[in-house]
Amino acid sequence: MNIKILLLLLGYLAWSGGSTYWYVCKIKFLCPDSPSQLKTEVNVSETLTEVKLEPENKDTSIVKAQSKFEESFTIQFQKGSLEYVPNADLEVFLTKMAKFIIENPNKKLQIFGHTDNMGAEDKNYTLGLGRAETVKNRLCFYGVSEKAIISNSFGETKPLQDNSTIEGRNANRRIDFKFNP
Numbered sequence: 655m656n657i658k659i660l661l662l663l664l665g666y667l668a669w670s671g672g673s674t675y676w677y678v679c680k681i682k683f684l685c686p687d688s689p690s691q692l693k694t695e696v697n698v699s700e701t702l703t704e705v706k707l708e709p710e711n712k713d714t715s716i717v718k719a720q721s722k723f724e725e726s727f728t729i730q731f732q733k734g735s736l737e738y739v740p741n742a743d744l745e746v747f748l749t750k751m752a753k754f755i756i757e758n759p760n761k762k763l764q765i766f767g768h769t770d771n772m773g774a775e776d777k778n779y780t781l782g783l784g785r786a787e788t789v790k791n792r793l794c795f796y797g798v799s800e801k802a803i804i805s806n807s808f809g810e811t812k813p814l815q816d817n818s819t820i821e822g823r824n825a826n827r828r829i830d831f832k833f834n835p
Contacts, residue, residue, distance in 0.1 A: 731785060736787075738789070751793065751831075755798045756797055756798060762802060764805075765803060766807065766832070768827065768830065771810040771826075779809035783805060
């Protein structure tokens with residue numbers, strides 16, 4: 655009888671450890687950075703629009719609306735993986751971006767995944783698309799409608815730098831964001 659209790663206790667401990675890891679690392683993204691991560695640069699482009707407002711005293715004035723998202727951040731992915739490395743600053747960035755998208759419902763966000771040229775072209779296209787989808791899913795987690803985001807991949811076809819160097823390949827592994835009016 656004591657062996658059954660001991661086995662039940664060990665099973666419970668194993669289950670609770672595994673479920674805690676899953677919650678902390680996979681849901682809350684609070685696990686420490688991994689040494690095998692790759693940097694992916696985020697670029698956001700958007701145009702500033704002007705809005706005319708009429709104050710109470712009937713003097714017309716032009717006020718620039720906050721319709722431009724000007725933040726940037728480096729997203730890191732596990733090597734050859736669709737999972738980005740959990741990071742508290744990244745979550746703050748994605749939260750701000752999600753808030754911007756929700757507050758500007760007329761804008762559509764395009765997310766483009768890029769890779770270096772290591773590996774087969776079709777696999778790099780799929781990897782870039784998967785990484786764009788990963789970021790899209792995280793934004794949707796923060797309340798953004800899936801209809802507000804379009805994911806796409808350029809794979810290895812639009813490098814920023816020469817793929818013959820490590821630095822160049824690192825720069826080419828990136829996610830680009832573009833807002834469309």
